[in-house]
Amino acid sequence: MSDDRLLDRLDRLEIETPSWGYGNSGTRFHVYPWPGAARTVEERIADAALVHRLTGCCPRVAIHIPWDRVEDSVELSRLAASEGVEIGAVNPNLFGEDDYRLGSLCNPDEAVRAKALRHLAECIEVARAVGSDVISLWLADGTSYAGQDDLRRRYDRLVAGLEETYALLDPEMTLLVEYKFFEPAFYSTDLPDWGTAALLCRRLGAQARVLVDTGHHPQGTNIEQIVARLLGEDLLGGFHFNNRKYADDDLIVGSVDPFELFRIMVELTHGDDLDGIALMIDQSHNVEGKIDAMIQSVGNIQAAYAKALLVDQQRLTEAQLTGDVLGAHRTLVEAYETDVRPLLARYRERQGLPADPVTAFREGGHAEQRIAERGIASVESAYEQG
Numbered sequence: 490m491s492d493d494r495l496l497d498r499l500d501r502l503e504i505e506t507p508s509w510g511y512g513n514s515g516t517r518f519h520v521y522p523w524p525g526a527a528r529t530v531e532e533r534i535a536d537a538a539l540v541h542r543l544t545g546c547c548p549r550v551a552i553h554i555p556w557d558r559v560e561d562s563v564e565l566s567r568l569a570a571s572e573g574v575e576i577g578a579v580n581p582n583l584f585g586e587d588d589y590r591l592g593s594l595c596n597p598d599e600a601v602r603a604k605a606l607r608h609l610a611e612c613i614e615v616a617r618a619v620g621s622d623v624i625s626l627w628l629a630d631g632t633s634y635a636g637q638d639d640l641r642r643r644y645d646r647l648v649a650g651l652e653e654t655y656a657l658l659d660p661e662m663t664l665l666v667e668y669k670f671f672e673p674a675f676y677s678t679d680l681p682d683w684g685t686a687a688l689l690c691r692r693l694g695a696q697a698r699v700l701v702d703t704g705h706h707p708q709g710t711n712i713e714q715i716v717a718r719l720l721g722e723d724l725l726g727g728f729h730f731n732n733r734k735y736a737d738d739d740l741i742v743g744s745v746d747p748f749e750l751f752r753i754m755v756e757l758t759h760g761d762d763l764d765g766i767a768l769m770i771d772q773s774h775n776v777e778g779k780i781d782a783m784i785q786s787v788g789n790i791q792a793a794y795a796k797a798l799l800v801d802q803q804r805l806t807e808a809q810l811t812g813d814v815l816g817a818h819r820t821l822v823e824a825y826e827t828d829v830r831p832l833l834a835r836y837r838e839r840q841g842l843p844a845d846p847v848t849a850f851r852e853g854g855h856a857e858q859r860i861a862e863r864g865i866a867s868v869e870s871a872y873e874q875g
């Protein structure tokens with residue numbers, strides 16, 4: 490692919506950042522407060538807007554309800570617009586309340602299921618108010634002991650709950666269905682894998698699509714093959730990019746296995762463009778600064794995307810069709826081993842962006858300004874809240 494075509498593709502690459510990636514977050518052991526970290530939805534949007542100004546490719550910020558709930562959602566979208574970004578996917582939260590101990594849509598208690606549906610209806614209303622057409626749904630629902638509940642009855646409840654939710658969507662809305670193989674449930678998860686998510690999306694209809702969170706698979710899973718399958722079935726709706734070494738670690742995307750991220754991008758770039766596929770980041774920055782970690786993440790995605798676009802598809806296909814195993818593999822690795830930093834610097838230069846956005850953030854006084862304005866917000870981990 491010519492550099493110009495590649496630069497055009499980079500110009501069109503859009504990455505959505507998560508509001509929850511800008512605030513203090515941690516593990517059940519401790520939450521280490523970061524100086525100047527965002528404390529309110531307004532500050533989270535302001536930080537997302539700064540990331541967009543420095544990278545040029547993050548025009549939307551995903552919100553999570555109730556973490557980002559406000560009185561006037563229309564006002565929130567106006568605030569975002571005044572900062573130069575839009576509100577992206579609206580993420581319901583059906584795990585952060587006592588009532589959801591035994592699940593939300595899959596809960597044996599009908600009253601709890603009804604409560605969950607009311608929350609989903611509220612999130613669809615918020616999406617309408619902020620001008621978003623994406624509801625991004627993850628369910629923590631599951632069981633922790635064999636026999637705790639009937640696995641088929643839970644699935645039937647899940648289907649019924651999702652069908653009621655789907656019926657509430659406006660025609661232009663998309664319901665992203667996110668799966669995860671375990672945690673916080675430790676015996677069965679009601680939406681554990683891509684197959685279950687795909688079956689549900691097929692059952693619901695064309696507005697339902699599968700969301701692949703790169704941290705939600707058992708070790709050794711071939712995620713790019715899942716991506717290829719979902720693309721082939723026109724069921725892929727989007728990604729929650731992050732990286733993990735062990736479980737759902739939510740580390741910086743590409744920080745543990747950049748070759749895996751590249752392989753995923755190779756499948757994504759098979760087609761002509763990424764229309765209709767939401768590229769979103771879903772991370773929690775427990776020991777590092779939030780904003781520069783997000784900018785680093787965006788850069789890692791851009792680099793993997795650029796390398797994937799450099800794959801000599803014709804040579805690759807020839808090698809594959811003639812059974813030249815090593816030749817095919819080397820064609821892929823050649824693109825992966827290409828240094829795309831000069832190309833990304835040209836892309837940024839063309840867009841009037843800083844050549845190295847992380848350095849621009851670090852040397853731009855942005856962190857110091859936020860510490861002066863916001864100080865250090867104290868937070869307690871799950872254990873400390875007692």
Ligand code: LRH
Nearest residue numbers: 580627667702729737771
């Ligand atoms: C669950 C998950 C989901 C979000 C949450 C913040 O592990 O990936 O996407 O709601 O993280």
Ligand code: MN
Nearest residue numbers: 667702729771
């Ligand atoms: Mn996720």
